[in-house]
Amino acid sequence: MTSLGQQVFTQNTAEGNAQKTKNQDQPDLLGHVAVPDETPAKGPIIIQVALPVPLFDVFSYLVPDALLAQWPFAPGCRVCVPFGKRELVGIYLGQATNDGIQPDKLKTIHTVLDDESLLPESMLKLLHWAASYYHYPIGEVISCALPTLLRQGRPYNLLAQYWRLTATAEREALKRAPKQLETFDLLKLHDEPGAPESALLLMGASKKQLQLLQEKGLAECFLQKTEHQTHPVKLAELPLIPNDEQQLAIDTIKQHLASFKGILLDGLTGSGKTEVYLQAMQPVLEAGQQVLVLVPEIGLTPQTLDRFRSRFQCEIVAMHSNLTDVARLQAWQAAQTGRAQIVIGTRSAVFTPMPKLGLIIIDEEHDVSFKQQDTFRYHARDVALCRGHRESCPVILGSATPCLESLHLVEEGKLLSLKLTQRAGNAALAKIQLIDLKNQPREHGLARDLIDAIKQRLKKQEQVLIFLNRRGYAPVLLCPQCAWQADCPRCDAHLTVHRQPSEHLHCHHCNYQSRLPAACPSCQSTTLTPTGMGTARLEEGLKELFPDTDILRVDRDSTSRVGSWERIYERAHQEKGAILLGTQMLAKGHHFPHVTLVAILDVDGGFLNVDFRAPERTAQLIMQVAGRAGRGQKAGLVLIQTFKPENPLLQILIQQGYAAFAKTCMAERKAMLLPPYRYCALIRAETPQAEKSLQFLQHVLTLLYAQPEAKQLEKPPLEIWGPVPAPMERRAGVFRAHALIFCKDRRLLHHLLGHWWLQVCKLPERRGVRCSIDIDAQEMS
Ligand SMILES: Nc1ncnc2c1ncn2[C@@H]1O[C@H](COP(=O)(O)OP(=O)(O)OP(=O)(O)O)[C@@H](O)[C@H]1O
Numbered sequence: 001m002t003s004l005g006q007q008v009f010t011q012n013t014a015e016g017n018a019q020k021t022k023n024q025d026q027p028d029l030l031g032h033v034a035v036p037d038e039t040p041a042k043g044p045i046i047i048q049v050a051l052p053v054p055l056f057d058v059f060s061y062l063v064p065d066a067l068l069a070q071w072p073f074a075p076g077c078r079v080c081v082p083f084g085k086r087e088l089v090g091i092y093l094g095q096a097t098n099d100g101i102q103p104d105k106l107k108t109i110h111t112v113l114d115d116e117s118l119l120p121e122s123m124l125k126l127l128h129w130a131a132s133y134y135h136y137p138i139g140e141v142i143s144c145a146l147p148t149l150l151r152q153g154r155p156y157n158l159l160a161q162y163w164r165l166t167a168t169a170e171r172e173a174l175k176r177a178p179k180q181l182e183t184f185d186l187l188k189l190h191d192e193p194g195a196p197e198s199a200l201l202l203m204g205a206s207k208k209q210l211q212l213l214q215e216k217g218l219a220e221c222f223l224q225k226t227e228h229q230t231h232p233v234k235l236a237e238l239p240l241i242p243n244d245e246q247q248l249a250i251d252t253i254k255q256h257l258a259s260f261k262g263i264l265l266d267g268l269t270g271s272g273k274t275e276v277y278l279q280a281m282q283p284v285l286e287a288g289q290q291v292l293v294l295v296p297e298i299g300l301t302p303q304t305l306d307r308f309r310s311r312f313q314c315e316i317v318a319m320h321s322n323l324t325d326v327a328r329l330q331a332w333q334a335a336q337t338g339r340a341q342i343v344i345g346t347r348s349a350v351f352t353p354m355p356k357l358g359l360i361i362i363d364e365e366h367d368v369s370f371k372q373q374d375t376f377r378y379h380a381r382d383v384a385l386c387r388g389h390r391e392s393c394p395v396i397l398g399s400a401t402p403c404l405e406s407l408h409l410v411e412e413g414k415l416l417s418l419k420l421t422q423r424a425g426n427a428a429l430a431k432i433q434l435i436d437l438k439n440q441p442r443e444h445g446l447a448r449d450l451i452d453a454i455k456q457r458l459k460k461q462e463q464v465l466i467f468l469n470r471r472g473y474a475p476v477l478l479c480p481q482c483a484w485q486a487d488c489p490r491c492d493a494h495l496t497v498h499r500q501p502s503e504h505l506h507c508h509h510c511n512y513q514s515r516l517p518a519a520c521p522s523c524q525s526t527t528l529t530p531t532g533m534g535t536a537r538l539e540e541g542l543k544e545l546f547p548d549t550d551i552l553r554v555d556r557d558s559t560s561r562v563g564s565w566e567r568i569y570e571r572a573h574q575e576k577g578a579i580l581l582g583t584q585m586l587a588k589g590h591h592f593p594h595v596t597l598v599a600i601l602d603v604d605g606g607f608l609n610v611d612f613r614a615p616e617r618t619a620q621l622i623m624q625v626a627g628r629a630g631r632g633q634k635a636g637l638v639l640i641q642t643f644k645p646e647n648p649l650l651q652i653l654i655q656q657g658y659a660a661f662a663k664t665c666m667a668e669r670k671a672m673l674l675p676p677y678r679y680c681a682l683i684r685a686e687t688p689q690a691e692k693s694l695q696f697l698q699h700v701l702t703l704l705y706a707q708p709e710a711k712q713l714e715k716p717p718l719e720i721w722g723p724v725p726a727p728m729e730r731r732a733g734v735f736r737a738h739a740l741i742f743c744k745d746r747r748l749l750h751h752l753l754g755h756w757w758l759q760v761c762k763l764p765e766r767r768g769v770r771c772s773i774d775i776d777a778q779e780m781s
């Protein structure tokens with residue numbers, strides 16, 4: 001979306017290269033796509049190709065005689081085409097029907113990479129819908145749906161990991177290792193040509209045993225082309241006996257399995273939503289269909305994956321950003337061929353092709369990580385609902401703190417609401433109390449009452465979780481003499497003091513780092529003081545207050561090393577007193593059975609933020625963190641430190657719960673006509689010159705009002721807030737401005753934006769301005 005794209009395009013037309021054609025596959029807002037005509041016309045064959053370039057068009061190319069033997073191509077296969085001076089890998093969409101194209105101006109494609117379609121028609125249609133809804137170039141959207149290796153044009157071979165014994169492997173070596181011996185015997189049975197890992201795991205081998213055999217030189221792993229086979233799904237453990245509410249939820253979901261239905265599973269933290277998912281999935285899997293499970297972050301919640309693995313004996317693949325390119329391709333292929341029956345993934349997994357999709361589950365549906373915040377700014381929850389609708393399968397959204405958008409859909413009758421109001425098993429919901437910090441003595445940021453409560457729990461060998469959503473040592477470096485503060489030279493933000501691995505200043509917005517100055521640059525005083533509390537400083541304080549207790553810190557800094565989070569997690573599951581301390585990484589769906597006290601240290605800022613969604617986010621975070629208390633047999637308590645205990649929203653939240661809070665928030669949004677009561681789009685502009693971003697937005701918004709559609713309406717039901725400088729105006733050296741466009745009519749909004757945005761992207765004034773459109777924007781920072 002930069003001026004570079006503009007240049008490429010101009011250059012290509014001038015050269016008579018690829019011709020842009022009107023995107024005939026562009027769906028209308030209900031998602032109807034005109035399927036290209038497959039009957040070859042007489043004369044040269046012209047095809048439409050989507051390319052990963054920042055332009056909104058699809059491109060026309062000729063099929064050379066040398067490739068006619070492969071004609072007709074399968075829509076959704078890859079082709080290599082010349083584009084400017086480069087060769088690009090694109091996706092063949094169909095034969096062009098546009099009569100206005102002059103074949104002699106077209107270039108010919110170089111190669112066809114696949115005999116079969118990689119993206120089935122249903123997926124192509126979904127991607128077209130997403131490109132049109134989020135106003136993002138179709139070629140780039142399609143590219144997002146492919147694993148990197150396929151995007152790069154690597155061959156699509158169905159490769160799978162196989163295992164076999166090495167030539168010299170001796171059974172004798174394993175006399176004292178019975179488990180490895182079992183795996184050895186299993187491999188022996190399948191010695192020629194080796195057994196696929198997925199089959200070995202189903203037969204009871206574990207990955208660990210295979211690796212141990214490999215380390216001892218007894219077994220080896222290799223990649224081999226595989227024909228996809230599916231294995232019948234077996235239950236590996238008995239389901240839990242559901243309570244009445246769980247049973248009702250399971251039965252209701254089962255009634256809707258054969259068609260689209262959006263279902264909100266609104267269940268308290270610890271109410272056993274996962275058990276409902278598992279039992280709802282069972283008939284889908286038994287019918288040979290696939291299930292897609294979207295979760296906020298896999299690395300943080302390995303136990304989610306384990307719970308699916310220990311329930312079902314079938315191929316389960318995980319799709320997330322930490323996979324190597326090869327592993328990602330393998331997982332994608334397993335899903336795309338229908339071999340993997342369960343696909344568990346983060347946001348982008350919503351675009352994984354699954355030929356036998358029977359159910360979609362979105363766990364923690366309120367989580368912001370489902371919204372991509374840059375480039376192609378889609379919301380995986382909304383895409384999933386659209387996908388379920390198109391592929392006629394139910395979509396379950398699960399959360400203890402549903403977002404207001406989902407609650408609004410329930411109000412409108414578009415989502416079915418199922419409630420779990422009790423904690424599963426014998427656990428009871430924790431009590432929440434406020435600690436008024438005014439006039440309270442504090443040690444290391446902790447009020448006396450809180451320190452006493454922690455001591456009591458530790459004495460009983462119970463665990464305490466302390467939530468502080470600020471990593472680093474201290475958020476500010478201050479000069480007490482002249483009040484100078486260390487600011488980021490590139491952002492409107494303070495630098496955070498870090499002490500590890502060595503003392504330095506770090507900007508959490510642009511990653512700028514520097515040493516701590518020896519003296520104040522303003523008054524030369526040498527008494528610069530780290531001010532405020534980050535998790536690393538609190539850890540030091542806790543070590544001082546509780547010298548004999550294990551302090552387990554969980555934040556992005558402490559868990560950056562591979563395996564460190566797993567170690568912390570293992571320790572937290574031992575029945576022994578400990579303090580878990582961390583940022584929002586601790587809030588995400590974890591099950592810590594020994595935590596009986598949760599302390600939340602700093603929530604006041606969240607209710608004061610300028611972003612209209614901030615109170616909702618803060619309440620969700622509080623309830624999710626609070627939900628970590630008392631999940632085992634013992635009762636839990638939640639203590640929230642605040643300077644503003646009288647805050648009405650906080651009061652409603654802790655006294656009446658999240659549902660009452662959400663109702664109040666909804667009433668406010670309704671009164672102010674904010675989402676979900678109107679649809680919104682955020683337009684951003686970023687330039688290195690302060691005024692230019694605002695001026696650019698001013699200019700393009702005038703253009704919006706000049707659209708014929710807007711003119712036809714006497715009073716366009718559009719409201720525009722701004723343009724104004726963003727709350728953090730300068731970030732990473734650029735000045736940011738934005739404007740919010742609201743409209744009650746979604747169809748009209750998109751109609752207006754669609755035409756207008758194409759014009760904006762082609763404006764000559766756009767050079768040097770980074771601008772973007774964010775549909776249903778979630779963050780206004
Ligand atoms: N019917 C049941 N009988 C006994 N235990 C159950 C039952 N259902 C769930 N549990 C147990 O209750 C605990 C909490 O369940 P689970 O993690 O599924 O809750 P959740 O609703 O997903 O919570 P959160 O929103 O906090 O992630 C788990 O240990 C689970 O095994």
Ligand SMILES: [Zn+2]
Pocket residue numbers: 488489490491493507508509510511512732
């Ligand atoms: Zn910065």
